[in-house]
Amino acid sequence: xxxxxxxxxxxxxxxxxxxxxxxxxxxxxxxxxxxxxxxxxxxxxxxxxxxxxxxxxxxxxxxxxxxxxxxxxxxxxxxxxxxxxxxxxxxxxxxxxxxxxxxxxxxxxxxxxxxxxxxxxxxxxxxxxxxxxxxxxxxxxxxxxxxxxxxxxxxxxxxxxxxxxxxxxxxxxxxxxxxxxxxxxxxxxxxxxxxxxxxxxxxxxxxxxxxxxxxxxxxxxxxxxxxxxxxxxxxxxxxxxxxxxxxxxxxxxxxxxxxxxxxxxxx
Amino acid sequence: xxxxxxxxxxxxxxxxxxxxxxxxxxxxxxxxxxxxxxxxxxxxxxxxxxxxxxxxxxxxxxxxxxxxxxxxxxxxxxxxxxxxxxxxxxxxxxxxxxxxxxxxxxxxxxxxxxxxxxxxxxxxxxxxxxxxxxxxxxxxxxxxxxxxxxxxxxxxxxxxxxxxxxxxxxxxxxxxxxxxxxxxxxxxxxxxxxxxxxxxxxxxxxxxxxxxxxxxxxxxxxxxxxxxxxxxxxxxxxxxxxxxxxxxxxxxxxxxxxxxxxxxxxx
Numbered sequence: 001x002x003x004x005x006x007x008x009x010x011x012x013x014x015x016x017x018x019x020x021x022x023x024x025x026x027x028x029x030x031x032x033x034x035x036x037x038x039x040x041x042x043x044x045x046x047x048x049x050x051x052x053x054x055x056x057x058x059x060x061x062x063x064x065x066x067x068x069x070x071x072x073x074x075x076x077x078x079x080x081x082x083x084x085x086x087x088x089x090x091x092x093x094x095x096x097x098x099x100x101x102x103x104x105x106x107x108x109x110x111x112x113x114x115x116x117x118x119x120x121x122x123x124x125x126x127x128x129x130x131x132x133x134x135x136x137x138x139x140x141x142x143x144x145x146x147x148x149x150x151x152x153x154x155x156x157x158x159x160x161x162x163x164x165x166x167x168x169x170x171x172x173x174x175x176x177x178x179x180x181x182x183x184x185x186x187x188x189x190x191x192x193x194x195x196x197x198x199x200x201x202x203x204x205x206x207x208x209x210x211x212x213x214x215x216x217x218x219x220x221x222x223x224x225x226x227x228x229x230x231x232x233x234x235x236x237x238x239x240x241x242x243x244x245x246x247x248x249x250x251x252x253x254x255x256x257x258x259x260x261x262x263x264x265x266x267x
Numbered sequence: 268x269x270x271x272x273x274x275x276x277x278x279x280x281x282x283x284x285x286x287x288x289x290x291x292x293x294x295x296x297x298x299x300x301x302x303x304x305x306x307x308x309x310x311x312x313x314x315x316x317x318x319x320x321x322x323x324x325x326x327x328x329x330x331x332x333x334x335x336x337x338x339x340x341x342x343x344x345x346x347x348x349x350x351x352x353x354x355x356x357x358x359x360x361x362x363x364x365x366x367x368x369x370x371x372x373x374x375x376x377x378x379x380x381x382x383x384x385x386x387x388x389x390x391x392x393x394x395x396x397x398x399x400x401x402x403x404x405x406x407x408x409x410x411x412x413x414x415x416x417x418x419x420x421x422x423x424x425x426x427x428x429x430x431x432x433x434x435x436x437x438x439x440x441x442x443x444x445x446x447x448x449x450x451x452x453x454x455x456x457x458x459x460x461x462x463x464x465x466x467x468x469x470x471x472x473x474x475x476x477x478x479x480x481x482x483x484x485x486x487x488x489x490x491x492x493x494x495x496x497x498x499x500x501x502x503x504x505x506x507x508x509x510x511x512x513x514x515x516x517x518x519x520x521x522x523x524x525x526x527x528x529x530x531x532x533x534x
């Protein structure tokens with residue numbers, strides 16, 4: 001058992017980009033100390049899961065890449081939005097018009113995309129063309145009961161030193177144009193965090209989420225009952241420490257410092 | 268004096284696209300009956316002004332085109348957002364990063380665009396690329412005091428039978444990403460309608476606005492004290508007649524029917 005903030009922590013749930021690695025060309029580079037920190041978590045007996053809003057690659061490609069960087073990580077312990085999205089589409093008999101990154105398309109290969117009756121948007125990056133955004137809008141306006149899913153609602157992330165728009169702003173554009181409220185799949189949705197907790201088989205108060213996104217990682221986890229820890233890496237910016245709505249349970253300089261603190265409190 | 272809805276109307280303010288003409292290739296085509304209806308308004312002794320959120324051409328080009336279609340129209344009676352925007356930029360010593368339609372750029376020719384300290388977005392159509400939206404976002408994030416102007420906040424318009432996104436959704440995307448609230452220049456802003464009323468020299472209750480946009484034309488005018496008339500042309504859609512927030516003072520099939528009704532009530 002590990003004590004953190006007066007909780008008995010049994011599981012650590014980690015965001016990937018901005019916590020394990022920075023984003024950047026060719027999938028990014030490890031954040032200093034994070035490979036060793038993850039190995040120490042694996043050796044500690046704690047449950048470890050990876051909860052990411054990454055939608056620009058397939059889960060398989062993401063894991064292969066993380067391994068090539070030196071991270072010890074199993075594919076079935078990685079929870080991105082697309083597999084959760086596919087389950088929802090099948091359960092509700094929905095056939096999506098996709099506005100997603102081309103490299104993520106293989107994860108939708110089992111989904112019927114004929115005669116569409118909903119729109120799914122992810123971090124489509126350069127596929128967010130004027131033409132493609134208009135097409136998604138026109139689909140929604142033509143559906144009898146328009147349904148819009150957004151794979152996360154992040155505002156922006158950092159890449160090669162620049163802030164880049166994430167899916168959230170494009171979701172807001174479509175919401176405003178159509179009057180439809182998007183259903184979020186991924187962080188910070190309650191259902192998404194619960195999928196991870198159910199996989200481990202623990203209660204929310206026994207888990208801590210570590211992320212660089214004050215709203216979607218920290219605030220989202222807290223709203224579900226997990227502890228929420230902010231790290232000063234990735235897209236972290238100083239004003240996040242005084243966010244009007246979200247107050248992290250703790251803030252660490254990076255994953256390594258968090259693991260130092262967590263494991264030294266071992267009872 | 269003309270009576271409409273128990274008001275003594277001295278001025279008619281007309282939206283252009285969707286009221287006088289449809290949008291479409293090569294600038295669109297006249298809506299049936301609108302050329303003659305406008306001529307009858309001119310002959311009636313009523314003040315006539317044109318209040319448009321058009322930002323994809325210069326004012327001069329717009330007027331030349333309307334004349335070529337057969338409309339009787341003077342340039343100084345046309346009020347688009349860009350001249351109003353330029354006045355604001357000069358008054359407040361602001362230097363814009365522009366995300367606007369290339370054909371509208373000549374109307375900004377007297378504006379200093381070096382060392383930018385605000386962002387101005389208009390209906391940039393195909394210039395709403397992923398790269399350009401990101402650049403506007405990065406500008407705002409880099410300003411010490413970010414200021415965003417939006418030339419209108421329309422959701423969409425109709426072109427060649429298809430609904431096309433207007434500037435509003437892209438404004439919402441930037442607002443969400445940056446946390447900045449845009450200042451609207453153009454309909455439905457109070458200042459914009461007041462500029463037109465001041466030019467005529469009348470009070471709001473002596474004017475009627477005629478438009479196809481339930482929110483920006485009708486609702487905007489009503490919020491400023493004008494009568495707001497909806498026409499069933501342009502981007503009008505049946506649900507507009509039961510809009511949750513805006514109830515038009517009157518609804519007519521088109522401009523011709525409105526003018527018929529207005530002029531037959533001459534006292």
